Amino acid sequence: MQEHQQQQESQSWWSEITQARARIDALSAILGGFPSLEPLRASETPARDLLGDSAVADVVISKLSSPGAGKGDDELCQWMYETYHSGDPELQSVVVRFVPAICNAYLPRAASKPGQSLSGFEAVLLALYSSEHKIRQGKGILVTIPNLSQPSLYHTPRVPSSSATEIKAGYYSPSLQPQEAVKTTKRAAIVGVALDLFHRKIAAMPDRSKLELCCAIREWAMRGCSWAERVDEVAKLALLQAIAPGPDVTLTGHVTTVGPSSSTSIFVSRQSFDDDEDEDGDHKERTLRIPLPWELFQPILKILGHCLLGPSSSPETRDSAGAAARALYARATHEIIPEAILPTRGLLRLDEAARAASLAAATAVASASTNSTPSKPKKPEVLLTPGK
Structure with a gap:
C-alpha cells in the first residue's frame, strides 16, 4: 500500500515537471528564446525557478509594455491564460508574478483610449477573476468585530454584564458576480481581484x-x-x-x-x-487620470x-x-x-x-561600536631633569 502511494507521488511529481517544461518551451517559442532556457529545462523545480528568473522577467515585461501588446491575438497573453488554467499552483504563481506588469500596461490604455482592443489583457484578468469567484463560490468575505463595550476575555468585569455579547459584522470584500467580459463599470472590481490575488501570494513573489x-x-x-x-x-x-x-x-x-x-x-x-487650469481659467488638456x-x-x-x-x-x-x-x-x-x-x-x-x-x-x-573600540594606551610621560 505504501509502495503504491509512493509510486503515485512519483508519477505526480514527474507529470508536474513535464507540464512545467512544456510551458517553458511554449514561452521560449513566443519570446524567441532566452539565456536561461536550458538551465530551466534541466531543473527539478522548473516552475519555481521560472518564477524568480530575472532574464525571463525582462523579456516578458518588455513585450507586455510594447504598444501592440494586449490584443486578442497576443500570444503572450494566450500563454498566460493557458498557464493559469493548467491547475499547477507554482505555474499559476508565475502568472500572478506578472500581474503588476499587466495592470500597468492595461489601466493607462483603458483610461486614455476606451475603444482600444485590449482583449488579451482582459482574458488574463478574467481568468484570475473567475478562479477567485470559484474559490469564494461567489460569496463575500465577512469579518466580525466584537463589541468593545463588552469586557475582554483577559479581564474580569467588576459588574457582570447581563446583556449578551454583541458582534458587529461587515463585508471585507463584496460578493463576486460571474463576468464574461470586462465592462467599464466592472473594470475596477476585476482588476482589484487580480491585485488581491497578488497580495495573497505576495510572500512567494520576487x-x-x-x-x-x-x-x-x-x-x-x-x-x-x-x-x-x-x-x-x-x-x-x-x-x-x-x-x-x-x-x-x-x-x-x-x-x-x-x-x-x-x-x-x-x-x-x-x-x-x-x-x-491656466492663468485665464481655461481647462488644460492633459492626460486622463486613471x-x-x-x-x-x-x-x-x-x-x-x-x-x-x-x-x-x-x-x-x-x-x-x-x-x-x-x-x-x-x-x-x-x-x-x-x-x-x-x-x-x-x-x-x-x-x-x-x-x-x-x-x-x-x-x-x-x-556602541565607537564606545567598544579599544583606545590605544598612552605612553607614560617621562620628565627629563638636568643631571647634578
Whole structure:
C-alpha cells in the first residue's frame, strides 16, 4: 500500500515537471528564446525557478509594455491564460508574478483610449477573476468585530454584564458576480481581484515584482494631475494640515476645512491642489487620470502595507512603497475620499515611525561600536631633569 502511494507521488511529481517544461518551451517559442532556457529545462523545480528568473522577467515585461501588446491575438497573453488554467499552483504563481506588469500596461490604455482592443489583457484578468469567484463560490468575505463595550476575555468585569455579547459584522470584500467580459463599470472590481490575488501570494513573489507594482501605483496616482511634479511636497503639506491643532495654523495658499474644526479635521490646500487650469481659467488638456475607486484602493493599500512593514522587503522596495503611499495620499486628499484618506495617512505615519526606529537603531549600533573600540594606551610621560 505504501509502495503504491509512493509510486503515485512519483508519477505526480514527474507529470508536474513535464507540464512545467512544456510551458517553458511554449514561452521560449513566443519570446524567441532566452539565456536561461536550458538551465530551466534541466531543473527539478522548473516552475519555481521560472518564477524568480530575472532574464525571463525582462523579456516578458518588455513585450507586455510594447504598444501592440494586449490584443486578442497576443500570444503572450494566450500563454498566460493557458498557464493559469493548467491547475499547477507554482505555474499559476508565475502568472500572478506578472500581474503588476499587466495592470500597468492595461489601466493607462483603458483610461486614455476606451475603444482600444485590449482583449488579451482582459482574458488574463478574467481568468484570475473567475478562479477567485470559484474559490469564494461567489460569496463575500465577512469579518466580525466584537463589541468593545463588552469586557475582554483577559479581564474580569467588576459588574457582570447581563446583556449578551454583541458582534458587529461587515463585508471585507463584496460578493463576486460571474463576468464574461470586462465592462467599464466592472473594470475596477476585476482588476482589484487580480491585485488581491497578488497580495495573497505576495510572500512567494520576487522582491522585484513588488518594486514594479509600487512604482506603477505611484504613476497611477499622479497620472493626469497638475501637482504630479511636486507630489511629495503636496503630500507633506496635506499631512501637516491634517494633524494641525486647529484652523489657526496656516500654510501656503488658502486652507479649506472639511468637517468640524478639531484635531482630526482634514485640511486641503487649494494652491497645492490647483486643478488643471491656466492663468485665464481655461481647462488644460492633459492626460486622463486613471480612476481609483475603492475596489482598487483596498488591495493596493494592503500591498503597500506589506511592502512597508514586511520583513522580507528590501530598502529599495520600502522606499518605493513610501513614495507610492505619498502619491495616493495626495490623490485621496485632492479628491476628498475619506475611506482612502485615513488608511493612506496611517501608512505614511507607519513609514515615518519605521524610518525613525531604523535610524535610532543604526545610531545606537554606531555609538556602541565607537564606545567598544579599544583606545590605544598612552605612553607614560617621562620628565627629563638636568643631571647634578
